[in-house]
Amino acid sequence: MTGPVDLAAVLSRIDRPWQPRTVAVLNDYDVRVVRTHGEFTRHSHPETDEVFLVLSGSLTIRMDDGDVALGPGQLYVVPRGTPHQPFSPDGAEVLLVEPSATVNTGDSPGELTAERRLA
Protein backbone atom coordinates (compact mmCIF):
# COMPACT_ATOMS: atom_id res chain seq x y z
CA MET A 1 0.00 0.00 0.00
CA THR A 2 2.87 2.39 -0.73
CA GLY A 3 1.76 3.57 -4.17
CA PRO A 4 -1.34 5.44 -5.22
CA VAL A 5 -4.61 3.59 -4.77
CA ASP A 6 -7.45 3.72 -7.28
CA LEU A 7 -10.68 3.47 -5.33
CA ALA A 8 -12.75 2.25 -8.28
CA ALA A 9 -10.27 -0.58 -8.91
CA VAL A 10 -10.47 -1.72 -5.30
CA LEU A 11 -14.26 -1.48 -5.25
CA SER A 12 -14.51 -3.53 -8.44
CA ARG A 13 -12.73 -6.39 -6.69
CA ILE A 14 -15.14 -6.50 -3.75
CA ASP A 15 -17.69 -9.23 -4.36
CA ARG A 16 -19.86 -8.86 -1.28
CA PRO A 17 -21.58 -5.88 0.32
CA TRP A 18 -20.67 -4.68 3.81
CA GLN A 19 -17.11 -6.02 3.58
CA PRO A 20 -14.77 -3.05 3.91
CA ARG A 21 -11.28 -2.90 2.42
CA THR A 22 -8.63 -0.71 3.99
CA VAL A 23 -7.16 1.43 1.21
CA ALA A 24 -4.93 3.67 3.32
CA VAL A 25 -3.40 3.63 6.78
CA LEU A 26 -2.86 7.04 8.33
CA ASN A 27 -1.09 6.80 11.67
CA ASP A 28 -3.50 4.56 13.63
CA TYR A 29 -6.47 5.32 11.39
CA ASP A 30 -7.82 3.54 8.32
CA VAL A 31 -9.44 4.86 5.20
CA ARG A 32 -11.71 2.09 3.94
CA VAL A 33 -14.07 1.57 1.04
CA VAL A 34 -17.14 -0.60 1.18
CA ARG A 35 -19.99 -1.55 -1.10
CA THR A 36 -23.30 -1.28 0.69
CA HIS A 37 -26.51 -3.03 -0.32
CA GLY A 38 -29.58 -3.75 1.75
CA GLU A 39 -29.73 -3.35 5.50
CA PHE A 40 -26.79 -3.47 7.88
CA THR A 41 -26.73 -4.29 11.58
CA ARG A 42 -27.82 -1.54 13.94
CA HIS A 43 -24.82 -0.85 16.15
CA SER A 44 -22.67 1.80 17.77
CA HIS A 45 -18.97 2.41 18.31
CA PRO A 46 -18.54 3.39 21.96
CA GLU A 47 -14.94 4.47 21.42
CA THR A 48 -14.98 6.48 18.21
CA ASP A 49 -16.71 8.73 15.73
CA GLU A 50 -17.08 7.33 12.21
CA VAL A 51 -17.00 9.18 8.88
CA PHE A 52 -19.17 8.09 5.95
CA LEU A 53 -18.60 9.61 2.50
CA VAL A 54 -20.76 8.32 -0.35
CA LEU A 55 -18.80 7.90 -3.58
CA SER A 56 -21.68 6.64 -5.70
CA GLY A 57 -25.24 5.47 -5.17
CA SER A 58 -27.26 6.30 -2.09
CA LEU A 59 -27.00 5.44 1.58
CA THR A 60 -29.37 6.16 4.43
CA ILE A 61 -28.09 6.12 7.99
CA ARG A 62 -30.98 5.42 10.31
CA MET A 63 -30.50 7.06 13.68
CA ASP A 64 -32.74 7.43 16.71
CA ASP A 65 -33.53 11.04 15.92
CA GLY A 66 -34.09 10.54 12.19
CA ASP A 67 -32.67 9.31 8.94
CA VAL A 68 -29.63 10.86 7.27
CA ALA A 69 -29.83 10.45 3.48
CA LEU A 70 -26.54 10.66 1.60
CA GLY A 71 -25.79 10.76 -2.11
CA PRO A 72 -22.55 11.06 -4.06
CA GLY A 73 -20.13 13.57 -2.55
CA GLN A 74 -22.05 13.80 0.71
CA LEU A 75 -20.42 13.10 4.04
CA TYR A 76 -21.67 12.49 7.56
CA VAL A 77 -20.03 11.85 10.93
CA VAL A 78 -21.77 9.41 13.26
CA PRO A 79 -20.75 10.49 16.76
CA ARG A 80 -19.19 7.94 19.09
CA GLY A 81 -21.64 5.85 21.04
CA THR A 82 -24.56 6.74 18.76
CA PRO A 83 -26.67 3.85 17.47
CA HIS A 84 -26.91 3.83 13.70
CA GLN A 85 -28.10 1.47 11.00
CA PRO A 86 -26.84 1.87 7.45
CA PHE A 87 -29.54 1.11 4.90
CA SER A 88 -28.91 1.06 1.20
CA PRO A 89 -31.71 -0.55 -0.80
CA ASP A 90 -30.27 0.53 -4.15
CA GLY A 91 -26.61 0.10 -3.23
CA ALA A 92 -23.73 2.51 -2.80
CA GLU A 93 -19.98 2.78 -2.74
CA VAL A 94 -18.85 4.41 0.47
CA LEU A 95 -15.58 5.67 1.92
CA LEU A 96 -15.09 5.33 5.68
CA VAL A 97 -12.55 6.94 7.99
CA GLU A 98 -12.08 5.47 11.45
CA PRO A 99 -9.42 4.13 13.81
CA SER A 100 -7.75 0.97 12.49
CA ALA A 101 -9.09 -0.99 15.46
CA THR A 102 -12.71 -0.24 14.56
CA VAL A 103 -14.88 -3.27 13.77
CA ASN A 104 -17.67 -2.68 11.27
CA THR A 105 -20.47 -3.98 13.50
CA GLY A 106 -19.19 -2.20 16.62
CA ASP A 107 -20.99 -3.37 19.75
CA SER A 108 -23.32 -5.73 17.81
CA PRO A 109 -21.18 -8.52 16.34
CA GLY A 110 -22.86 -11.03 14.07
CA GLU A 111 -22.74 -12.58 10.65
CA LEU A 112 -21.90 -9.26 8.97
CA THR A 113 -18.86 -8.69 11.19
CA ALA A 114 -15.80 -8.37 8.95
CA GLU A 115 -12.15 -8.80 9.78
CA ARG A 116 -9.86 -5.91 8.94
CA ARG A 117 -8.62 -6.49 5.42
CA LEU A 118 -6.10 -4.47 3.46
CA ALA A 119 -6.91 -3.78 -0.19
Add this chain to the structure above:
Amino acid sequence: MTGPVDLAAVLSRIDRPWQPRTVAVLNDYDVRVVRTHGEFTRHSHPETDEVFLVLSGSLTIRMDDGDVALGPGQLYVVPRGTPHQPFSPDGAEVLLVEPSATVNTGDSPGELTAERRLA
Protein backbone atom coordinates in the same frame (compact mmCIF):
# COMPACT_ATOMS: atom_id res chain seq x y z
CA MET B 1 -21.32 20.61 11.33
CA THR B 2 -23.85 18.15 12.70
CA GLY B 3 -25.77 17.49 9.48
CA PRO B 4 -24.64 15.97 6.21
CA VAL B 5 -22.03 17.94 4.29
CA ASP B 6 -22.04 18.30 0.52
CA LEU B 7 -18.43 18.48 -0.60
CA ALA B 8 -19.22 20.19 -3.91
CA ALA B 9 -21.16 22.91 -2.10
CA VAL B 10 -18.24 23.59 0.24
CA LEU B 11 -15.73 23.57 -2.60
CA SER B 12 -17.84 26.01 -4.58
CA ARG B 13 -17.53 28.52 -1.75
CA ILE B 14 -13.72 28.40 -1.64
CA ASP B 15 -12.36 31.34 -3.60
CA ARG B 16 -8.63 30.70 -3.29
CA PRO B 17 -6.47 27.64 -3.93
CA TRP B 18 -4.54 25.94 -1.13
CA GLN B 19 -6.96 27.10 1.57
CA PRO B 20 -8.45 23.97 3.15
CA ARG B 21 -11.85 23.82 4.80
CA THR B 22 -12.56 21.28 7.52
CA VAL B 23 -15.74 19.45 6.54
CA ALA B 24 -15.74 16.82 9.29
CA VAL B 25 -14.16 16.31 12.67
CA LEU B 26 -13.56 12.71 13.65
CA ASN B 27 -12.19 12.42 17.19
CA ASP B 28 -9.00 14.50 16.92
CA TYR B 29 -8.78 14.22 13.14
CA ASP B 30 -10.08 16.47 10.37
CA VAL B 31 -11.44 15.66 6.96
CA ARG B 32 -10.72 18.70 4.80
CA VAL B 33 -11.34 19.74 1.23
CA VAL B 34 -9.07 22.04 -0.71
CA ARG B 35 -8.84 23.45 -4.20
CA THR B 36 -5.34 23.16 -5.56
CA HIS B 37 -3.88 25.21 -8.39
CA GLY B 38 -0.25 25.82 -9.28
CA GLU B 39 2.64 24.96 -7.01
CA PHE B 40 2.48 24.58 -3.24
CA THR B 41 5.27 24.91 -0.67
CA ARG B 42 7.60 21.94 -0.32
CA HIS B 43 7.24 20.80 3.27
CA SER B 44 6.88 17.84 5.58
CA HIS B 45 4.82 16.93 8.62
CA PRO B 46 7.22 15.47 11.18
CA GLU B 47 4.36 14.26 13.40
CA THR B 48 1.87 12.69 11.01
CA ASP B 49 1.01 10.87 7.82
CA GLU B 50 -1.30 12.76 5.44
CA VAL B 51 -3.97 11.35 3.11
CA PHE B 52 -4.67 12.95 -0.27
CA LEU B 53 -7.73 11.87 -2.27
CA VAL B 54 -8.35 13.64 -5.58
CA LEU B 55 -12.05 14.36 -6.14
CA SER B 56 -11.67 16.04 -9.51
CA GLY B 57 -8.85 17.34 -11.69
CA SER B 58 -5.27 16.25 -11.32
CA LEU B 59 -2.62 16.61 -8.64
CA THR B 60 1.02 15.66 -8.67
CA ILE B 61 2.85 15.16 -5.40
CA ARG B 62 6.54 15.72 -5.97
CA MET B 63 8.65 13.63 -3.63
CA ASP B 64 12.39 12.99 -3.41
CA ASP B 65 12.07 9.57 -5.00
CA GLY B 66 9.70 10.59 -7.78
CA ASP B 67 6.38 12.14 -8.64
CA VAL B 68 3.04 10.65 -7.63
CA ALA B 69 0.36 11.56 -10.18
CA LEU B 70 -3.23 11.40 -8.96
CA GLY B 71 -6.52 11.74 -10.83
CA PRO B 72 -10.12 11.50 -9.68
CA GLY B 73 -10.74 8.70 -7.20
CA GLN B 74 -7.04 8.15 -6.57
CA LEU B 75 -5.57 8.32 -3.10
CA TYR B 76 -2.07 8.53 -1.68
CA VAL B 77 -0.60 8.63 1.82
CA VAL B 78 2.45 10.84 2.34
CA PRO B 79 4.33 9.26 5.24
CA ARG B 80 5.21 11.38 8.23
CA GLY B 81 8.43 13.34 7.93
CA THR B 82 8.58 12.93 4.16
CA PRO B 83 9.17 16.09 2.12
CA HIS B 84 6.49 16.60 -0.50
CA GLN B 85 5.40 19.37 -2.84
CA PRO B 86 1.89 19.35 -4.24
CA PHE B 87 1.80 20.61 -7.82
CA SER B 88 -1.40 21.09 -9.75
CA PRO B 89 -0.94 23.11 -12.94
CA ASP B 90 -4.48 22.39 -14.17
CA GLY B 91 -6.18 22.49 -10.77
CA ALA B 92 -7.90 19.88 -8.65
CA GLU B 93 -10.35 19.38 -5.83
CA VAL B 94 -8.77 17.29 -3.10
CA LEU B 95 -9.91 15.66 0.12
CA LEU B 96 -7.39 15.47 2.97
CA VAL B 97 -7.43 13.43 6.16
CA GLU B 98 -5.04 14.40 8.94
CA PRO B 99 -4.94 15.25 12.65
CA SER B 100 -6.85 18.46 13.46
CA ALA B 101 -3.62 20.09 14.64
CA THR B 102 -1.96 19.68 11.24
CA VAL B 103 -0.95 22.91 9.49
CA ASN B 104 -1.02 22.81 5.69
CA THR B 105 2.57 23.98 5.21
CA GLY B 106 3.96 21.73 7.96
CA ASP B 107 7.56 22.58 8.78
CA SER B 108 7.78 25.30 6.10
CA PRO B 109 5.43 28.12 7.11
CA GLY B 110 4.98 31.02 4.71
CA GLU B 111 2.43 33.00 2.79
CA LEU B 112 0.43 29.89 1.90
CA THR B 113 0.05 28.84 5.53
CA ALA B 114 -3.66 28.63 6.33
CA GLU B 115 -5.43 28.74 9.67
CA ARG B 116 -7.73 25.84 10.47
CA ARG B 117 -11.15 26.81 9.19
CA LEU B 118 -14.40 24.93 9.55
CA ALA B 119 -16.63 24.75 6.48
